[in-house]
Amino acid sequence: MDAKLRQIIEMIFTTHEEGMIDCPTCHENLHTLWALVENGADISEIVPAMAAHLACCRECQEEYEAFICIMRAEQQGLTNMPPLNNRTPDTKEA
Amino acid sequence: MAERVLDRTNEEWLAALRGEGDAQALALNDLKERLQRGIFYYLSRERSDLSDLSSNELQQMAADMSQDATLRVLENLDSFRGDSMFTTWATRIAVRVAISDLRRARYKDFSxxxxxxxxxxxxxxxxxxxxxxxxxxxxxxxxxxxxxxxxxxxxxxxxxxxxxxxxxxxxxxxxxxxxxxxxxxxxxxxxxxxxxxxxxxxxxxxxxxxxxxxxxxxxxxx
Missing domain, CATH: 1.10.10.10 (Winged helix-like DNA-binding domain superfamily/Winged helix DNA-binding domain)
Incomplete structure (x- = not known):
């Protein structure tokens, strides 16, 4: 199937209904999700409006994933570790 | 000279960042370092589009982003509602700063x-x-x-x-x-x-x- 045609079909049919939250609201509440995610909660059950927005908004989804990635890394002490072996300070990856 | 503080409560973060002198400078530095470590982790482990950059280049990028993010946090201190750890809230702001920078760089010639x-x-x-x-x-x-x-x-x-x-x-x-x-x-x-x-x-x-x-x-x- 033509990739561009598929992208636009999926985008049209996966939009959420009116009354859901917008990008600023999603962003402003991102930090409050961490306590839920940290405890293994399914955000689609606890905050379905936010989950619906994340499913429809590529940008907010990217920010959510980055945020969770950093928070998990901090929790596990990974942000204090040195760079990966294949990322030496003076050489670039192949 | 104020002593380095390894961890702070929300109230201690707010007081230090709103304060003056060495205590504020130390809190600003601690916050920036913390945000920089998180951003660097994200850039180096999760962004395949940056895989051609060296560790030093990513560190510089993370340092610049965390500097901007720290200033943004300072500007928005009054909007912190206390509904999470202060550093969690600050990380949310830093993520927006970092990703917005990456997007602008990626599409700098967009028309x-x-x-x-x-x-x-x-x-x-x-x-x-x-x-x-x-x-x-x-x-x-x-x-x-x-x-x-x-x-x-x-x-x-x-x-x-x-x-x-x-x-x-x-x-x-x-x-x-x-x-x-x-x-x-x-x-x-x-x-x-x-x-x-x-x-x-x-x-x-x-x-x-x-x-x-x-x-x-x-x-x-x-």
Missing amino acids: LDDIMADGDFLPASANPLMGERPLSPERATERDEVLGKIRAALGDVLTDRQFRALYAYAVQGISLDVIANDLNTNRNALYKLIHDARRKLRTYFESQGLSMDYLINLFGET
Whole structure:
């Protein structure tokens, strides 16, 4: 199937209904999700409006994933570790 | 000289950052370092698009981003509601700063007019002889009719502004922030514009008896 045609079909049919939250609201509440995610909660059950927005908004989804990635890394002490072996300070990856 | 503080309560963070002198400088430095470590982790482990950058280049990028993020946190201290750890809230702000920078860098030469010059993105008429499994003449005709409806919907149901925004976001994968800048609007207004366009098209397609499953099935055949 033509990739561009598929992208636009999926985008049209996966939009959420009116009354859901917008990008600023999603962003402003991102930090409050961490306590839920940290405890293994399914955000689609606890905050379905936010989950619906994340499913429809590529940008907010990217920010959510980055945020969770950093928070998990901090929790596990990974942000204090040195760079990966294949990322030496003076050489670039192949 | 104030002593280095390994960890702070929310109240201690706020007091130190709102304070003066060494205590404030130390808190600012601690916050920046913490944000920088998180951003660096994200850039180095999760961003495959940055894999050609060295560790030093990523560290510099993370340092610049965390500097901006720390200033943004300071500007917004009054909006912290205390509904999370202070550093969790600050990380949320830092993520927005970092990703916005990455998006701006990626699309620094973006022009909506340029990408609209690509012309019609929909496939040409269905050729019954093309593909792994040739279509029947009836199926090829059905595809052409539906393509015509999609083309008409994009042209007639949407405003020109809605079409340009939807095309850039959905088809070209351009960032909302970048498109919004080109259209002289903000990200949320643009999201609303695209959301309305998506709903209008969905309503139109459904009125024509065209569901997503039907369309995927029709054009998914080879």
